[in-house]
Amino acid sequence: MKKRYASTWESLKEHQVPQWYEDGKFGIFIHWGLYSVPAFAPQTWELGEVPPDETWFSNNPYAEWYYNSIHVGYGPSYDYHVKKYGKDFKYEQFADMWKAEKWNPAEWARLFKKAGAEYVVLTTKHHDGFCLFPSKYTDYNASKRGPQRDIVGDLTDAVRGENLRMGLYYSGIVDWTFADDPILNNDDLFHTASPTFAYADYAYNQSMELIDRYAPSVFWNDIGWPRQGEHNLPYLLSHYYNTVEDGVVNDRFNDLYYDFTTKEYQSGSANRREKWEMCRGMGLSFGYNAMESDDKIISIEDAISLLVSTVANNGNLLLNIGPRADGTIPEEQEKRLLAIGEWLGVNGEAIYGSRCSSRESIKYTDQIQVHFTERDGALYVLIDAKGKSQVSVTVPGLSGNAVPLDPKVEADTAKIDGGLRFTVKNFGDSQNVAVFRLNRIM
Structure with missing residues (x-):
């Protein structure tokens, strides 16, 4: 009999990490959006290598943070933007430049299958607020502008068509369409970025849309959750588990609840006593950065080493790809995915279904x-x-x-x-x- 969860923290804590997630070990993260058009970030540090202060945020190596990096008003991304597009060019104008004209979700899904991945996690809305799904709460989405299609739905169908699990990322606490003051330190993430009850309701409503429409196997929230909406989390999460029986959530809900913890590059910690997930880009960025050529991203050997060391210490590896704006996956990223798949094809019995x-x-x-x-x-x-x-x-x-x-x-x-x-x-x-x-x- 299917367990029903009440909208209380006590009931939620009875939830167990599903076996499929324990067994799967390897997933593909996808950061794709308006930031894939400029596709620029300086190559500086891994997250966690230096303090998350103004120096980090003004030299941010994450291309998906392009909006904030240019909004700071100085630094490499700002200088690039002024030179390439002009000082008065607004980030929102990228919405009409992003066409995804070469995107074939079935080809993506086949590649993920060949890579040996067991699940996929797609960014549905990153911090820039642009949604990759048709939301009734905003027209700033890929169905109304840019590609003019339901990217989340199309990829979900393709991924499930290859018998892989589909997960969805949502930027819960940061949305620059609601509050666009520059983020210059970690405190800004929890105070400047989401200051209103209106946004807390918006994040809640869109999360419910994603759960009810796509029933994602992973609900992957980023950074945190609006403080003004914390009281709604027990209902949101219980509704998720009651909708997706074998669903799983990460730890980015203001340290209030999780199924698994997360480590990102050198930021965060992991231990062998509880389930965790390592996420990182192939280079220093998650979103596509045209500056990251083959010699600037993780080697095949290091990628396989990362998978092995993560799994052996009770983790899953969520390795990110950053597609180009046209929907093609850079050849250097594809090469690494296929090499991991070849290694898993021979050695997978030591990975899939294994335990620490x-x-x-x-x-x-x-x-x-x-x-x-x-x-x-x-x-x-x-x-x-x-x-x-x-x-x-x-x-x-x-x-x-x-x-x-x-x-x-x-x-x-x-x-x-x-x-x-x-x-x-x-x-x-x-x-x-x-x-x-x-x-x-x-």
Whole structure:
């Protein structure tokens, strides 16, 4: 019998992380909107690398923050905007320049399937307030302007057509169509950005639209929720769970409630005791930044290493793509998705459906680490040796026969005092992460 949730925090806390989310491990994040037209941000730092102060916000590497970056009135994005479009060119004018003329949602969905993703999360409204769905609460949306189509609906149908889960992102606390004072520090996010009860109601109403129309498997709120509307959250979330039985929500509801916690680049923290999700762009930005060429984004090896280390420590990886304004996915991003899919095609049994092992990851050097996952009574040993063609490591406390999942991997294992020594002579096609299965957990 389906559980019904009451609109109380006590009832909500009875909700459990659904098995599909525990098992899925890998998702695709998509930031696509008006900011994809200018497609510009300076290449500065990862989030969390420097303090979130005026220096960060005036040199923001997130292209999807272009509105705020030019509204600051100085800095690289402002200078670019004045030179490219003119000082009097308003951000809202990008709505009539964004055509998405080459967008094929079915092609996107097929690519995500090939990448080995189990779920997708699309930005339905970012901080600029432009909606990618037909909302009865605003005409500032992609059905009325720009592409003139229901982007959320079209992609939801395509993703579900590939038997993947569809999740939706919503910018709950920031909407510059309601309050456009420049954000220059973290405090501004919670005070300057959403000061009215009218906006709190707007965010609530649009969230209900998304839940009722699309029934997303993930409801991914960003940054926080309007303080003036916190009292409505128990009803909103209970309505979500009662509508989507196996739905899941993140932790960006003012620390009031979550199914899983989030880490973004170097910002946030994660632990092995509860479910968490790592999200990041392939470069320093989530939205498409034309400045981020192939050599400026995460390497294939590092992307696979990130997936492995995240999963082994009880997390999911939500890796972002930033499509161009015309709807095409940059070739360098597609290349990485396909490489991850190829690796998962061989080694996926150590990832999908696995659980965090009682064995913690071992760091031998910055380049050599060993991770562990468990599934169906088997222990998986994932040897990550970035930039190495060969490696030899000893894992203490192990015994038994270890078999590489990739038949192209050339390796020997030997029992020595206190453990097993793994000697990988050739990583085959495994992108410097070789996976071994021990049928009995030792």
